Structures are given as C-alpha cells and as structure tokens.
Amino acid sequence: MSSELLINVTPSETRVALIENGVLQEVHIERQAKRGIVGNIYVGKVSRVLPGMQAAFVDIGLDKAAFLHASDIVQPQVADDTGQAAMPRDIRGLVREGQLLLVQVVKDPLGTKGARLTTDITLPSRYLVFMPDANHVGVSQRIESETERSRLKAVVAEFVDEQSGYIIRTAAEGAGEEELKQDARFLKKLWAKISKRKQKTRKEGRVYEDLNLSYRILRDFIGTDLERIRIDSKLTYQELLAFTDEFIPQMTSLLEYYPGERPIFDMFDVENEIQRALERKVMLKSGGYLIIDQTEAMTTVDVNTGAFVGHRNLEDTIFNTNIEATQAIARQLRLRNLGGIIILDFIDMQNEEHQRRVLHSLELALSRDRAKTNIHGFSALGLVEMTRKRTRESLEHILCSDCPVCKGRGSLKTVETVCFEVLREIVRVNRAYDADEFVVYASPEVKDALTNDEFHNLAEVQVFIGKQISVQLEPLYNQEQFDVVMI
Template sequence: MSEELLINVTPHETRVAMVENGVLQEVRIERSTGRGLVGNIYKGKVVRVLPGMQSAFVEVGLARTAFLHASDVAVGEGEGRRNGNEQDIRALLREGQEILVQVVKDPIGGKGARLTTHLTIPSRYLVFLPGGHHVGISQKIEDAEERERLRAMVAAASEGEERGGYIVRTVAEGAGEAEVAADVTYLQRLWDSIHDRAAATTAPGLVHEDLPLALQVLRDMAGTPYERVRVDSRETYQRIREFAETFVPEMVELIEHYPGERPLFDLYSVEEEIQKALERKVELKSGGYLVIDQTEAMTTVDVNTGAYVGHRNLEETIFKTNLEAAQAIARQLRLRNLGGIIILDFIDMGDQEHRRQVLRALESALERDRARARICEVSALGLVEMTRKRTRESLEQILCEPCPTCGGRGSVKTTATVCYEIFREVLRSARQFDTRELLVLAAQEVVDRMLDEESASVAELEDFIGRSVRFQVEALYTQEQFDVVLL
C-alpha cells in the first residue's frame, strides 16, 4: 500500500493530508488563530466543584472554563491510578485550588475543553507519565520476548529516576538500547523544564504547549510506512528535517520539498475531496450512496442502493451495496473526523451470514483508523451502533459555521408559511393600533407571492381591517424575515 504525507503551509494555516494509493484518507487543519489544545499543559484554578456531576470547572485562561471529571483526577501525590470514581469530587478538589492539568479534548461546540491531571508527555518511542511508577507496553506489540526486552531497556534507562512511569509506543518495536535511553533522557529534561515553569506560572496560565501540527504529525506517525513526506514550504521543510534528524532519523530521507507551481493539494485532488467531505451525500461507485447527518448528540449514516440494481437478485444487490458502504463509511469517519456516538443504517439483510460479513468488513476497514472505535452488534431495529473517540473538532466544525439563513436547521419556512404569518401579524397590529395604513417589509420572494398567488387574500384582508396594506422589498432580509410598519 502506497502512503504519502502532504503538508501544505500558508502564513495563516497548516494542513496535513494522509493519502493512501492516491486517495485522501485523513486531513488535519491547524490555524494560527485557533491552534488545537490537546496535549497542552496548564496551571489552572478550580472555580466550581459540582458534587452532583462528580466534576469541577477549572479556569485555565481559555474563552470558556474547562471540565474536569473525578475519574480524571489523580488520587494522592505521585499516584497515577485512575480510581477517581471511588472518591467524592469534594475530597479531591476544592474551589480556589491550583492544579496542573492537561487538555485531552478540544472545546467542541458550546462545551469547554476536557481536562485530566494524569499528565502524559510523548516522545518518539515512549510516553512519560509523571504520576506513574510502572512501565507499560503497547498492546500492538504482541511478541512476548520483545515486550520483555523493551520493558527491561526502559527500566535500565530510567534506573535511579523516581519521577514517573512510561508507556512504550508501538513504534518502539525493534528499537535499540541507545535510542530508548535517548528518549528517556529527553523526556526527563522536558519534564524538569515543565515542572520549573509550572512553579513560576501564576494560575490560570499556559505551562507547556504541544508541538505545531507539522511536527506533531511527524512524531505521532513515526513507524507508519510512508513512501515520502512532501512539504510545499521551504522554511517548514527545513524545520521538519531538523526535527526528524533528532527524533525520527529514519524518515529524514523521505522528506522532500515540493517547489512546483501547481498547488500540492491540487496535484493529489485533495481540495476536491475536502469539498466533497462537507456534503451530506456520498456517492458509491456502484451507484448507491450514503447520507451523513452530523448533530450535537450523534452522527447518523444512512445507506441506500440508489441507481444500483445489481445483476442477480435483490438480496445480492443489498449485500454488495452494504459491503461497499462499509469501506466508504470507515473512510468518511476518518476524513471528516466524526466522533462520539455513530448510528449506521445499513440496508436490511435477511441473510445472517451477509450481516456478519458486512460487520467484519467494517471492523477490518476501521483497523487503519488511529482513533479508537468500538462497534456494537446490530440492534433490534437493524442499526449498527458504534463509537469513535473524539478529541478535536470535526472537519465540518473547523471549516463551516451554521447557515445564517436557517440557523443550522437545514431548512427555511416556505414563502406560503411566511405570507400567512404576515397576515396574522397585520391583523394583530390593526386591532391593537389605530393607523391609516400598514407597510410590510419582506424578502423579494415573499413580496412576489403576496402580489401574485395571495393577491385575493390581501384584498380580503384590507376589506376586513378597513385599511390598505403596502409591500416593500428589503434586499437584505432572508426569506423568513419580515416587519410590519404602522403609517
């Protein structure tokens, strides 16, 4: 499988695209005015403790107070056990208390950032846990001897250090003793620096900021078999190479500067795919299609056969469509970065084996997704329920805002509905106020209907209230807006 990493840099925005076999699979965007907060460490002040929710609101210097649940509070000095559920939040925190916290979920919608006091500091091979004591190994490293070898190396490299524990990342498989030891030294120095800055910082305030997106992706994607990493900014290219020489030396030769006049993202049709990822409807090659609706509570995906009629029988047509949809859904979840609760409405299948194969195809396609996903069995209504970890805003939330005309509803009142609302408002005003004439200000489409299809109704209304009603077009009004002015 051919995998490439494309990095597009402008003064205001950095975009990273992950392309497999020429097809965009994932895109991440970071803007200079709104960088992601996940991984940042703050010195915060508890402003409110909520026993009923077993949580607290913490002021860390952001636009909205952040949220800290009892299960994310370390119990006791130096302990890294997540047993906050056994403790009352009032025994763990008090209002006015200053604490060191890390962002684990960006602010999304109207919600503040999600925090934890279980700090984690990643490097190339390891994740340092300042509050831990043990050495954990990634579950993806399955070889028992390799797991023990890595555990012994980390223990030896950190011998004499009583300041924390470690998690060995998947990419560390096969790593040498010197490389692991270098990571331990780097993490200890970084933690010392963070610890000193925390002591000097007045709450609320930022103590440690995670790497910018271009370097963060290189660190987190270490071990992914990329064929090349292409960067269209010479300055960023130099910075990435310097970072790679220190932390990811095996990727140095893969990094190249793209000097072409044609935009890098246009070369791989990334811009076109991003535009498609903002649409509700996703066309399948067979002629079927998906309809994706993202709401605050959950995301729903509906599968339809569309123009696909198959070649054998209805059951086979449905099965083929669902199999293709399973692959497309997995890609769309990554591409759009959809998280939380996700409901998949596959086309009903009577064959139990077909249902099992479609679920297996979905699970297989999701294995390439770095975000943790969990699929439940098919519900009594024939729906597949699943969850996908959400740590940052979706592509739509980053690039779009609610429609100013419909307010995010996705529909507007018809001209007929608005006309009847105007009739009621005119009648109400005529009864309440003594006036010679009434002037209605409305959008062009509404006024056109009033003077055409509803002209007879307008004449009847004027006779009933004994006053004339005039209409005036307001170019800036939306279809739903109108005003009744007394003259």
Template sequence: MHDILINWSPQETRVAIIENGAVQELHLERTLERGLVGNVYLGKVARVLPGMQSAFIDIGLERAAFLHVADLHTSGPHHGKGDNGNNVPPVPIEKQVFEGQTLTVQVIKDPIGTKGARLSTQISVAGRMLVFLPQDNHIGISQKIGSPEAREQLRTRMQALVGKPEEGGGGGFILRTNAEEASDSELGDDIAYLRKTWGLIRQRAVTQPAGSLLHQDLGLAERVLRDLATEQTQAIRIDSQQQFDLLKAFGTAYTPASSAKLEHYRGERPIFDLFGIEEEIARALARRVDLKSGGYLIIDQTEALTTIDVNTGGFVGARNFDDTIFKTNLEAALAIARQLRLRNLGGIIIVDFIDMVREEHQHAVLSEFRKQLARDRTKTTVSGFTQLGLVEMTRKRTRESLAHMLCQPCSTCAGRGQVKTARSVCYDILREILREARQFDPKEFRVLASASVVEMLLDEESQHLADLSAFIKKPISLSAEPALNPEQYDIVLM
C-alpha cells in the same frame, strides 16, 4: 503504502494522507485555533461540585475547564482491591481539592461545542518513542509490540535505562509502537529530552501566575513526523522551504526514519491539487456521498449523534434485488469507514444499512465494516445489528469534526437545515397585519419582505391579500427588500 502531503501557510497547516490515489485522512490546524490536547497549564480551582464529583478549573481560557475525580492523580489507593479483597472507594473530590487551590493540569480533551476542556492532573509528555509519566514509576509497553517475551525484554532494558529515583532516575514511561526496534542510545536520548522538558514545566509552575500555559504540544507539521509517519509511509511532501528546513532539523534530532522521507515540493500547481484534495474537502462537507455503484449515503451530524443512511439509488447491476442490496451495503461499509476518518466524526454513530433478508449477508457486511474500521487510528467500537436493523457504533471524539472546524450554522435557518416556505411566511404576514389592525389605526400597512414572499403575495396569494385589505378597510402595500432573508419581514404603519 501511503504518501503524506503537507500544505503549510502562516495561518493554517493542512495534512492529507493519500493511499491508492485517494484521500484517507485529513488533518487541519489553524494557528489561531490550535487544539489544546497535551497542553499543560497552571490552573486555579474555581468551583468544586461534590454532587458531580468534579471541579471547574480556570486555566486562562474563555470557559472554565472540567476535572473529574477519575482524572485526579493520587499517590495513595484510588481504585482497586484492599487487603480484605473489597473494592477501595475513590477518595471524594472535595477531600482532594479546594476552591482557590493551584494545580498543574493537562488537557486531555479539547473544548467541544459548549463544553469546556477536560483536564487531568496525571501529566504525560510525549516524545519520539516514549511517553513520560513523571508522577509514576511504571514501565508500560504498547500491546502492538511483538510477543510477550519481546515486551518483557524491552521492559528490562527500559528499567536499566531509567535508573533508580535515588540516583536521579525514576519516573514512568510508556513505550510507543515505534520503540520496538530502538537502540539503547535512542531510548536514552528520548528519556533525557523528556526529563528536560518536565524540568522546564516544573520550573515554570513555580514562577508563573495561575492560568499560565506551561507546556504546549508540537504543532501539526511536527506531529506528522512523530505520530503519523510509519513504515508504510513512502514520502512526506511539504510545500514550504522554510518549514521543510525546520522539519528537517526537528526530524534529524528526533525522528530520523521519518526525516529521511521528507521532500520539499517545488511544483507549480498547489500541492493539494495533485490529488484533487480541495474537491475532496468540499465533498467531505456535503450531506450526500455518492458511491461508485450508483448508491449513495446521507450523513446527518447532530449534537447527540451522527446518522448515516445507505440507499441503492440507481444501482441495478446485480442479478437480483438481494444481491443489489448486498453489494451496495458492502461498498457502503468501506465508504462509511473512510468518511468517518475524513470528516473526523466522533461520538455515537448510527448506520442504517439497507435491510438484508439473508443472515449471511448481514454477517458479511458487518465483518467488512469492522475490517475497514480496524485501519482507523481512533478507537472505534461496533455493536451488531439491532432489532430495527441498525448498526450502532462509537468513535472516540478527540477533536472537532471537519464540518465544525470549517463551517458555522446558517444565519438564516439557525442550524435547523430548513427554512419556512414563502407561503408560510405570507400567512404569518397576513395574520400579523390582522393582529395590528385591531390595535392601531394607520392610513396604510406597508409590508417589507424578501422578493420571493412579495412575489407570492402579488401572484398566488393576491386574492387573500385583497380580501384582508377590504376586511380591515386599509390599503396594504408591498416592498421587496434584498437584505432580508426568506423568513424575515417587517410591517410598517404609515
């Protein structure tokens, strides 16, 4: 069982999922930086790239979005088997789209880093229990729903509710897991809502100019009721009376079960202070994560992949060294799965557990790791231990990580994570003075640098500075500039 806390302000909505008193997931949405996934746009083809079988589409954003041939909806054969049993090759993208063409497209992946949004022409509109696929006629059922018999029964019910295209029905639907216990009237209401939404999208597509937003997915607070709340949710608390009223109205119409769990938090202390969530966010941005046993994790996030290193630290509680390593790795498996959810780390992830000699220990740790990852809403794939003793895994990247949303690269180190030592900068300065002394003939060289560099030149490097001054036969003066960062300096010719 878990609780959901919603901290709302006009500029930002933050959601924390609490289980057993600990934060398991953090979701954050800023009004000016709302994610684009689910948004439907009227796009214009800017460029077709046959070599990459893709196209760049202008949807009115800063960067052109990306459409791959695999994400193009076609009414004819695309992939599959032909009459003769051979694979039918996909129709090349240059035969399906052309520059200047307008397309109704949907964002399936947010822009990340330097990459533009990824698009699909297969439009889907999410409802409370159903996902509507207006260009298809297929009825899909979530694999998490009951037995094959239960799924077939639901499919039969849905086909009757959807109706035939010639009778004004049709369209494809996917039943979400929360549709399992739904009545025909609830499913019918969802179908009507989704068809109405699609009708509005089509109407805007013929009246709006290219680059227009035709449909926007629900905000984070509404998605809590639609997507995050489950039978395991005990209470949903929100700290804004205005948003509570809006959510109550939305929930009563679309998610009555979730709406019944909605509470307005009126406490004096900020809602996120109840479970120390502000401190948890600060820890989720740190490189080091301490384990209760005394061990710790080191998490490094790079452009290509994320590495997680497990260390025993001060843990010496077990009877022998093998048991110490085993118990640290077991605790780390649980902590890593939680950190992946908290930080929303995606892409390739390499975990360096402490080397284990016994094979049964390796199997137990891997089994525990997979068990903890199974709780993740986001798709994960885990390989076994490699020859180097590393665990390779992937976690689907659907939005920016917490660190990328809340932080930016350091202006001093430019994202390197380290800066030159004061001594290295001193030697750079001495070389630069020598270089300029060969070209110019000033009365004096004045060095402007950070306080730590000036201090070292006056103390430990004073002899080298004096020797250089004697060699070039010019005085060298020093000036500490608080505004300069540790690597910055300037040499002024007086």
C-alpha cells in the same frame, strides 16, 4: 499499501493530507489563530465544583472554562483498614474552589463545550510516553513479540524512579538501548522545565505547549508504512529536516521538498475531495449513495441503493450495496473526522450471514483508522451502533459555520408559511394599535407571493380590518424576514 503525507504550509495555516493508494483518507488543519490545545499543560484554577456531576470547572486562561471529571483526577493512593488502596470518590474530597492544579488538555473545546482536562500528565516522544505520577513500565499492545516486550521493559525499567514511569510506544520495537536512554533523558529534562515553570506560576496559564501540526504529524506517524512526506514550504522542510535528524532519523530520508508551481493539494485532487467531504450525499461507484448527517448528539449514516439495480436478485443487490458502503463509511469517518456516537442505517437484510459479513467488512475497513472505534452490531431495529473516539473538531466544524438564514436547521420556512405569518402579524398589530394604513417590507419571494393575483388572502385581510395594506420590496431581507410598519 502505499501511503504518503502532503504538508501544505502558509503563514497562517498548515494542512496535512494522508494519501493511501492515491486516495485521500485524512485531513488535518491547524490555523495559527485557532491552534488545537490537546497535549498542552496548564496551571488551572478551580472556579466551580459540581457535586451533582462529580466534576469541576477549571479556568486555564481560555474563553470557556475547562471541564475536569473526578475520574480524571490522580491522587496519591492511601491504604484503608483492609490494606486496599482507598481514594476519595466525591469530587469535593479531591478539589476545592480556588485551588491551583497542574492539568493537561485531553480534548479540544468542541462546539459549546469547554476543553476536557486530566491531572494524569503524560509527555510523548519518539519511543516513550513519560508519566510523572507513575513508577511502572507499560508496553504498547501492538508489540506482539513477548521476547521484544520483555527486552524493552527490562531496558526502560532502569530509567524508572519513584516519581516517573513510562509507556513504551509501538515505534520502539527494535530500538536500541541508547536510543531509549536519549528519549528518557529528553523527557525528564522537559518535565523538569515544566515543574520549574509551575513553581514560578501563581495564577492560571499555560506552562507547556505541544508541538505544532507539522512536528506532531511526524511524531504520531512514526512506525507507520509511509513512502514519502512532501512539504511545499522550504522553511518548514528545513525545520523538519533538523527535527527528524535529532529525534526521528529514520524519517529523514522520507522528507521531500515540493517546489512545483501547481499547488500541492491540487496536484492530488485534495481540494476537490475536501469540498466533497462537506456535502451530505456521498455517491458510491455502483450507483448507490450515503446520506451523512452530523448533529450535536450523534452522526447518522443512511445507505441507499439509488440507481444500483444489481444483476441477480434483490437480496444480492442489497448485500453488495451494503458491502460497498462499509468501505465508503470507514473512509468518510476518517476524512470528516466524525466522532462520538455514530448510527449506521444499512439497507435491511433478512439473511443473518449477510449481516455478519457486512459487520466483518466494516471492522476490516476501520482497522486502519488510528482513532479508537467500537462496533456494537445490529440492533433490534436493524441499525448498527458504533462509537469513534473524538479529540478534535470535525472537518465541517473547522471549515463551516451555521447558516445565518436557517440558523443551522438546514431548512427554511416556505414562502407560503411566511405569507401567513405576515397576515397574522398585521391582524395582531391592528388589534394592539390604532393605525390608518400598514406597509409590509419583505423579501422578493414573499413580496411576489403576497401581491400575486392568485393569492387572495391579503385582499381578504384588508376587508377584514378595513384598512389599506401595501407591500414594499426589501432586497436585503432573507426569505423568513419581514416587517409590518404602521402609518
């Protein structure tokens, strides 16, 4: 499978697209004014302890207080009477209000929620992840060779001391001792710099900022099967060349400067794909389609046969549509960066073998997703429940905001509904106040409906209250807006 990265850079925004076999699979967007903060390290001040939630709110200098759960707090282990390591379970035994803590962001603020924090600090590099509060060596499970795992562990064990441990990343497979030593040396220097800043800091604030998107993408894609990385900014290209020369030499040859007059995202149809990724409906090649709805609690995906009628029988038509849908669902989850709880409503299948094959197809389709996913099989209602790890905002939340008319409901009151609300409001105001005449200001659609000859209700209300009612056009009002004014 051929893969390449496209990096589009402007002074205020960086966008990265992952193309696999000519098809857009992932989009990463970072705006200078709203940079993601995952990986950043802060000195935070505990502003509130919540025993009922076993958590604390921590002020790290952002608009919203961040969230720190008791399970994300690392404390020195103390042995109890049995010799077992004992650790306070109650949040009140772990932190106190006003306390300064060194914390790291593990999840960006999402919607109305603040950032999620941990005191288990980690610093990633090319081959290693540095853990200042550990003194052991872990190895990525993706390195399968026991011989290689043992070799890497033996090499890295030499760098471990009482106040530092390491996780060996997948990209370290085949790396030499000198390369691993350079990584360990770099990470220890970086940690020393962070520790020094922490000691000088007497109030909440940032002490370390993770790399920007262009650098982060290169670091995170080490070891993946990339053919090339195209960058449309000469300055960013030169900066990334210097970065890869020093830290990731094996990726230097993949970098290409794209000087074309046609925008790089237009050349690969990325712009159109991004627009399509914001729509509810996703068409399948067979004629079937998906309906994707993202809500606060979960994301639902509904599979429909649509215009696909099949060639044999109904059961085969349903099965083939569901198999095709698994590929589209896996791509859409990555492309839209949908996370949390996801409910998949496949077309009902009576054949258990078909259900098993659809689940297997879904697992295979999700195997290339770098975000962790868990599939829980078909429920009693025939729904597939799954989760996908979410650490940043979805594409829709980055690019869109709630509709100012429907306020995120996704629907408007009908013109008829608004007309009856107007009539009820007139009667209510008439009972509360003494007025000789009423003027209704409404949107074009509502005015036309109220004054339509077929709509007799306005005349009936005039007779009922015994007063004149006139309707005036207010072109700037949306369909649900109106005012009833007394004269």
